Amino acid sequence: MAQKKSPTKKAPPKKGGATKKTKKKPQNGKNVLVKLAVAIILVIAAAGAVAYMANRYAPALEEAAQSQAAKTGAKAPRPAEPPKPAAAKPQPAPAAPVEKAPIKKPVYEIFDDKHIEEIPDHEPEVPEEPPVELADDRPRVAIIIDDMGYGNGIQHKFLDLPYVITYSILPHSPDQIEIANLAHDKGRQVLLHLPMEPMQYPEVDPGPGTLLASMTTDTMMDILKEDLAAVPYIAGVNNHMGSRLTMESGALYPIFTVLKKQGLFFVDSRTTRHSVCRPSARLFQLPFAQRDVFLDHVRTEAFVEKQLKLLVSVAKKRGQAIGIGHPYKVTYKVLAARLPAVDAEVRLVPASDLVRVIK
Template sequence: MAGLPLSELDQPLGQAKRAHAPWPYGRWLWRGLTSALAIVFTGLALYAALKRDPVGGEPIATAMIRERPSAPDIANVPPQPATAEERRGPASANQLETDSGVTVVRPGADAPGAIIITVPDDGAIKLAPSPDKRLVERTRHGLLPKIGPDGATPLQVYARPLGPAPAGKPAGRIAILVGGLGISQSSTSEAIARLPGPVSLAFAPYGADLEKTVQRARSEGHEVFLQVPMEPFDYPDNDPGPHTLLTGPKGSDNLDRLQWALGRVTGYVGIVNFLGGRLTADDTALTPLLREIAGRGLMVVDDGSSPRSLLASAATKAQIPALKADLALDAVPRAETIDRELQRLETLARDQGAVIATASALPVTIERITRWARTLEGKNLVIIPVSAARGFRNPSTTGSLR
């Protein structure tokens, strides 16, 4: 076995294999390869960064954040002598015009070729927000109106103001109350948007989102009334709806029914009957209801639909502000009939000083009233809110339906 090379297992412990001499250029080659790889990876990283950020590599500005110096103690600053400009005092208007290069033409001065532009007032009138916390009380039927501790009433606070007086004395004033709102959303939206702001709106207590709808009407400048369902002569064949105020023994719960209706919404100035031929002719049934209304600071409007109605006269006796409509515009809902009633309304306005009409929120009615309202300025007639009509009635007028 002599002369054969020994394997690693056959070598004696502690005796390593004989090492070969190292390659003299290996160290430099390794360093070069390492540097080349570093350059390649650095380039790839830089490319990837620039690829993700299109504006990468652009110059970067560095801002220094410093604490703002504190304001000087004015009390310890000695007074400075006034400058020449300060001693001269404020510049005159002419001097300011000269310095600025602006020429001002004053009234009475000649201004050849000048054009006077008049910006019309849009007549926007804002109504007081509702509910006013002074004017509501919380009950099981919701927020009910009341007279405030300072004596303010919903009629006074929620009514639409008359606004600036028209130039010259009008030949007559016309108040229109459009009812039946709150049930049909399309008719209600059209009435709110198209009718002039001074036209008052009456809402039935049955609509969905009634509070929201009423507030939208008030935001457009319309004062609001609440229609209260009352028993007609042909009840129950003709039923005004749930919570109708009734006569006779059935009317023992009328106060509760009335409060239910009053609590459906806020921001109204008064109530108007919805139907009610039988109830409004019954003084016994009216008395406790009017007492309730008087204690809540509201006004009463009789829509004039029943010639036997005692509503307005009984309310006046109870010292409640009250009015009775003179005519209904759309008892016959045709355009030519409504136009004829509007012409009649103009005549009554000139005779009585102020006149009140009722109407329903029918599309034809809204369209005819809107068209007619544009002609009133040329006729020296104005539309006023219903709440204001009492102040312009001639003493000799009765306010009955004609």
């Protein structure tokens, strides 16, 4: 038979005291501190992540908001701006006296030694005109006074001369309407004194409304139409300066086309011996004439008297002649004194009487 194991007996406690159980010390204080530190670190990291994301995506979000506002018609919220420091209120400066800008007077035709090409030393050779049938025996003379329209006082004296004189007025000049009205009321003929580019441009500027050889045709036509509309009662046109432009047939063609359509004539002032205005006018069958004598490119009484005699002489030789002067005091003085004698030798007529279509 198997023997039963006897139960193991516990050893008796040692003498000297009862047996003590070992107890663990509580860890609750340390765990709380660790958890708190971890939480703080996580909060700091989350705040940093939020700040980073805000800085990175704020422009895109703002742009999206503005785009959405544009679609819906609502106003996008504007980002807050930091307050600006209050600026010191500026003290008003003392008001300066207002002065009116002086009226710029025109540069007249260039007749001095520096720009000699503007006028030949001698009168240009022109083709002989066919005999003109006259209503009487006297040759016909047209005197044109250029550069009218600027208030210098003397132009009104020219208008008071009791003789047939043609007045050519610069476009966009301060007195253009007044002078045109006065001339028209006195039964005098009015021309547009059309500014054209001289050889010395831009050192020499013909003034407002100038036509330049470098312009496109469209630009030139726009300016030309403005010039033509600026001066009332015009019967025709003559050039102001223009030693450069009147050498360019390509520039003259569109100008003459407009003049013909508007029923105007053209008088070539002949500021250069190389002008091609005559053949261009012939091509377009535009009523045309050209200057024979300049009266006052030297401003002395003796010279103007000599030129006036030359004008009469040319008229007697050819049956007609055109003289061009300017609103100078010396020119007025000579005309006022000499026109009675001139009117006895020749018949003073408006410029339109001496233009014709060249065959």
